[in-house]
Amino acid sequence: MRHFLRDDDLTPAEQSAVLDRAAALKADRFAERPLEGPQGVAIIFDKPTLRTQLSFSVGVAELGGFPMVVDGNLAQIGTRESIADVARVLGRQVSAVVWRTYGQDRIEDMAQYAGVPVVNALTDDFHPCQILADLLTVREHKGGLPGLTMTYVGDAANNMAHSYLLGGATAGLHVRVAGPATHQPDPRIAQRAAEIASQTGGSATVLDDAVEAVAGADVVITDTWMSMGQEQEAAERKGASSPFAPFAVDQELLAHAADDAIVLHCLPAYRGFEISAEVIDGPRSVVWDEAENRLHAQKALLAFLLDRARGDG
Numbered sequence: 001m002r003h004f005l006r007d008d009d010l011t012p013a014e015q016s017a018v019l020d021r022a023a024a025l026k027a028d029r030f031a032e033r034p035l036e037g038p039q040g041v042a043i044i045f046d047k048p049t050l051r052t053q054l055s056f057s058v059g060v061a062e063l064g065g066f067p068m069v070v071d072g073n074l075a076q077i078g079t080r081e082s083i084a085d086v087a088r089v090l091g092r093q094v095s096a097v098v099w100r101t102y103g104q105d106r107i108e109d110m111a112q113y114a115g116v117p118v119v120n121a122l123t124d125d126f127h128p129c130q131i132l133a134d135l136l137t138v139r140e141h142k143g144g145l146p147g148l149t150m151t152y153v154g155d156a157a158n159n160m161a162h163s164y165l166l167g168g169a170t171a172g173l174h175v176r177v178a179g180p181a182t183h184q185p186d187p188r189i190a191q192r193a194a195e196i197a198s199q200t201g202g203s204a205t206v207l208d209d210a211v212e213a214v215a216g217a218d219v220v221i222t223d224t225w226m227s228m229g230q231e232q233e234a235a236e237r238k239g240a241s242s243p244f245a246p247f248a249v250d251q252e253l254l255a256h257a258a259d260d261a262i263v264l265h266c267l268p269a270y271r272g273f274e275i276s277a278e279v280i281d282g283p284r285s286v287v288w289d290e291a292e293n294r295l296h297a298q299k300a301l302l303a304f305l306l307d308r309a310r311g312d313g
Contacts, residue, residue, distance in 0.1 A: 002308045003111040003118045004301055005104070007128040007166035008192065012200050014304070015135075015170050022136050022293070022300035032299075034306045035065025040094040041302070043121070046072030046101040051267060052121050052129070055294035056098050063299055068094065078106060087113035095309075096302060117305035119298075125186075127159045130266050131167035132297035137290040138219055141262050146172030146201060151217040151257070153210050153247040154274050157183040160223045160266065165193035165204050172200040178213030180243035210247045217257045221264040222249045222274045250276040254284070262286045 003009060010018065025031060035041065041060045045053060053069060060067040077086045083106060090097050091114040099107055100121040111118040120128055139145050152164045156179025165185060168175035175193065177185055185206055193204035207213045214220055225244045247253075249263065263275075263284045271277040280287055307313030 001115065001117065002305050004128060004305060005107055005111060005118065005120045006126045007131055007163050008170060008196060010170065012170050012172065018132065018300045018304050019136050019139060021303060022296040025299050026296040029062055032303050033064035034303050035060060035063040035095060038064055038066040040066045040068050041096045041098060042068050042070055042090050042094045043098045044070040044072050044075065047122065049100055051291055051294055052100055055298055056121065059295050059299040059302065063302060072101065083109040084113045091115035096305065117309050119301065123159065125159055126163045128163050128167060129294065129298055129301065131163045132301060133293040134264055134290055135167060135171055136293045136297050137264065137286055140289065141286055142218060148218040149174040149176065149216060150219040150221065151176040151178065151213045152221045153178045153213055153249065154222045154244060155179055155183050155225050156185050156206065158223065161185050162189045164221065165189055166196065169193040169197040169200060169202050169204050172202045174203045176205045176207060176213045178207040178210055179247060181208045182243060210253055211256050214253055214256045217261055219264065220249060220254060220257050220261055223266055224268065224270055225274050248274055249279055251278060254279060264290050267291060
């Protein structure tokens with residue numbers, strides 16, 4: 001059974017095929033109906049959501065299925081009953097499980113026992129569906145992926161940094177991830193990204209200097225400095241003396257990128273902190289294309305996983 005729990009669960013060829021499929025589904029949104037019936041997909045949220053709930057719910061419906069949205073706070077998975085028991089129940093009633101949760105071990109347990117494809121809709125370690133949408137967006141605006149330089153700046157210790165390293169390396173990009181020396185990626189993930197890049201012609205570099213990271217970049221990306229669960233650190237992370245301040249994507253920093261560089265942000269955005277209003281609302285921003293592409297990329301991913309679950313791919 002194939003799952004999508006982290007970015008390197010797809011090979012380079014598979015990732016490219018999913019992106020091709022996403023582009024086709026964007027052009028013809030009802031071309032594939034693998035969930036016709038309708039078949040159910042459990043979409044579970046232990047953390048706040050907007051774009052993920054919207055895009056998966058609409059996507060499952062457009063694939064012919066029924067999106068069964070589950071409030072994780074009510075279900076209390078792993079507390080009220082074990083993840084294994086919940087997985088066994090879900091697997092007998094739905095065709096796939098999509099879960100936004102906390103520890104990566106939780107979604108790995110779900111995949112072990114569900115018996116149907118399981119998709120990571122965000123964990124503390126990875127956000128792989130977002131990266132598929134971002135890669136689709138970059139490909140649309142740049143005409144391809146291999147050989148481009150993609151820079152992420154901000155909190156380099158979070159799930160987005162990890163997924164950009166793995167997903168970007170898989171796509172053959174030259175990935176640069178930069179953040180304060182106190183907020184750097186897990187070295188094991190950086191090493192894994194370097195291993196993948198050695199096979200795809202890309203590279204994976206971790207830095208602590210924003211200007212060096214952005215220099216000549218084709219794509220500049222940032223994310224909120226406060227991931228879910230870090231709200232209590234708001235004053236420290238957003239203050240004038242914040243270690244993140246030099247990594248804010250404003251016109252001054254963006255001037256170091258390529259002249260035709262595009263800017264991405266997975267949202268929600270906090271204008272005046274990790275990104276300036278004039279950048280996110282300016283001509284280089286492709287943020288709204290990026291938000292829409294969650295829908296198309298996730299539909300393609302679900303169709304890919306369902307094919308393999310049914311022996312069709």
